[in-house]
Amino acid sequence: xxxxxxxxxxxxxxxxxxxxxxxxxxxxxxxxxxxxxxxxxxxxxxxxxxxxxxxxxxxxxxxxxxxxxxxxx
Numbered sequence: 207x208x209x210x211x212x213x214x215x216x217x218x219x220x221x222x223x224x225x226x227x228x229x230x231x232x233x234x235x236x237x238x239x240x241x242x243x244x245x246x247x248x249x250x251x252x253x254x255x256x257x258x259x260x261x262x263x264x265x266x267x268x269x270x271x272x273x274x275x276x277x278x279x
Contacts, residue, residue, distance in 0.1 A: 210243050234270075241267050 207222030217239060225236065232240075241264050248260060 207243065207247075210246060212239075212243065215239075215242055238267050 207220045207225055209222075210220060212219060220239065220243065225232070225240065241260070244260055245264055248257060252260070
C-alpha cells in the first residue's frame, strides 16, 4: 500500500503499515482511501465479476462517505 502513487487522489501518501496494523480500528475515510487504491492493486488479480464488484463499490464511496454535513438542523 505504501508504494502506490496517490498523486491524483488528492490525499497524503498511504502508510500501509499503519493501515494493516490498525485494520480493526479504521474509520470511514480509511475505507474510502482503501477502496480507491484497491482498484489499482487488484486489477488483473481478480476474476472479472469480482473486479466489477470492487468497481461498483468505488462508485458508491463518494456517495457514502461525505466529508461533512451541510445542513445539520
